[in-house]
Amino acid sequence: MAHAVVLGGGIVGLAVARELTTRGNQVTVLEKEDHWAAHQTGNNSNVVHAGLYYKPGSFKARMSVAGNKSIIGFARDHGVPVEVCGKLVVATSEDELPALYVLASRAKENGVPAKLISPAEARSYEPEVSCVAALRVHSTGIIDFPGVCTALVRLLSAAGADLRLSTPALGIRPGRNGGVEVATGSDVIRADALVNCAGLQSDRVARLAGLTPRARIVPFRGEYYELRPDRRNLVRGLIYPVPDAALPFLGVHLTRMLDGSVHAGPNAVLALRREGYRWRDVSPSDLLETARFRGTWKLARKYGRTGVDEVLRSLSRKRFAASLARLVPAVQASDLVRCTAGVRAQALLPDGSLVDDFLIETAPNQVHVLNAPSPAATSALEIARYVADQVKLS
Template identity: 80%
Template sequence: MKRVVVVGGGIIGLAVAWELTRRGAAVTVLEKEAHWAAHQTGHNSNVVHAGLYYRPGSAKARMSVAGNRSIVDFARENGVPVEVCGKLVVATDESELPALAELARRAEANGVPARLISREEALEYEPEVSCVRALRVESTGIIDFPAICRALAGLLADKGADLRLSTPARGIRANRGVEVATGTEVIRADALVNCAGLQSDLIARLAGITPRARIVPFRGEYYTLRPDRSSLVRGLIYPVPDPALPFLGVHLTRMLDGSVHAGPNAVLALRREGYRWRDISPADLAGVARFPGTWRLARKYAFPTGLDEVRRSLSKRRFAASLARLVPAVGPDDIVRHGSGVRAQALLPDGSLVDDFLIETAPNQVHVLNAPSPAATSALEIARHVAGLESLR
């Protein structure tokens, strides 16, 4: 029986562990925090993505479309709350119509059920929305991703997997197999899978790998509508994304409990796990500053885009104004801060953001080095891909 150590207890790590267990491996999962889904999985918008935005033929496109079905099926089979409610992507003025049409063509190429609708049809879904036209995407849903992780952990425990919380990987030695030092013991196995998210490039280096990309953390901040204003939004409302920018823009999402979340924006985090402006790590900042790709990225996006994101982060009025483009009735008094998440974004030395999932391998090692959104939606598909790689056979 092959023994595999999985580093990282978010949805990707637990899904990989479950898939390997189903294939007969003896799996140990190491999570440095005291609970599962402590970082990216536990701080995202809980949207089951349809596969709408991604380049046709890319891993993101293929795995999100398949994952949209598989994660919903898994949730229903395991008693995890999920609702396939659909969403609107709205063009708020005529200048956005070509990009909306291109999004519709991409949806068709990816096999995503979506259709262009008129303003009048959009108002039937969302009476308060502002648009000239919209794209209706039927397969988008809302789910409880941390509950998916708890379900996966339960299945793994039932199958006898070795699940270790509060257990960081502090040292890794690879020869014919792997040895992982945790600070209290050394765990020996035949293979290693690195699903450490925000720490994934550091774990790769511990294992003797020089990854092509470096993780740069971007914080996304959320607001929520006041309960007495949540009726302004019935489902999910997204803007037409700017193809020149790497993120989707702030949007409105009705959650399973009926609350409406708004966001996220995107600002550089000052620590890998920096959920607030005051969360600062000099070591993390120095690492980002030493990486040549950081400065090349800054030349592309710092002005005016990056500056606008910082202003929106610091100004409730600016944040509300972004939301009002979608739903004009939303004002600054209608939103309250709700927390934030940090996205582990892989950056190449030339300053380009890795726009697809990035997985690197070595003998007896697999390193998942770029798995931002839609990775949670795609988790079971990523797990099947990883478990079938030659390095784990």
């Protein structure tokens, strides 16, 4: 039986591990934290994306459309809470109509069930919304992604996988007789292949394994508020703005969660540590690494004004509320209560361009998932199939 070691215990790593076990392989999963889904998977908006935004033919487009169906099916089969509620993407001014029409065209190209609707029709879904037109996306849903990870861990345990928490990979080298060896501090794991699904640490893991990855991970923190319980009635489902096509972020939006709470956000500010969920989470070494990367400065020159606006919105509840009030005018700063934050592992190229698609690189006996931000959780089972196809196991 061939043996693969998977680094990273988020939804992508666990899905890859499960896919490899279903193909008859022995799998070891190493997670440096003391629980599964500790970072991106456990700190996102829990939205099952439809595949609306992505360039036709891209990994993201193909995998999110297929992933929407597969992750919802998995959740239903394994008792994980999920609801296909649909969402509205709303144009709040005439200027946004061309971009909304582009989204509608892209939805058609990608096979996403969606329909342009009038303001009156939009208000039949969301009575408090303000728009000049909207796109109703039928297949968007909400899900418990950490619950999906719990189900995957249960399946992996039943299949005999070796699951290790609090076990970082400290060294990676070629095996003496082929394959790879991974040092953990207390053990050396010998395997036929390695799969890197380390998210925020994925580029560092790749370098540890002897690769020079094309992209560098730059962490962006997304901060959320939620509506006070007595103001949750302002939002029935999911309300999104028309996104800026030049940015990888969708803009602050309103999302009713499975428990009935309504989350608002996220914004996008540079995190001061790879896993920095608060302004006071600062790592001098992480900051120095980001500052030394020339792509960071080229990105800053290109999006400097946007970055300043995001920081100001991070520091001002009033500004955050004003962004939401474009979608739902009744939202006021006093309605917002600060809640969770997540950190997005965004791959950045030396020329300052953000990697727009999933980025997966291979080396002998190695596969490295180097860019898997949203919609990676939606697409996890599809990414897992693709990655498993790349793993060369006899």
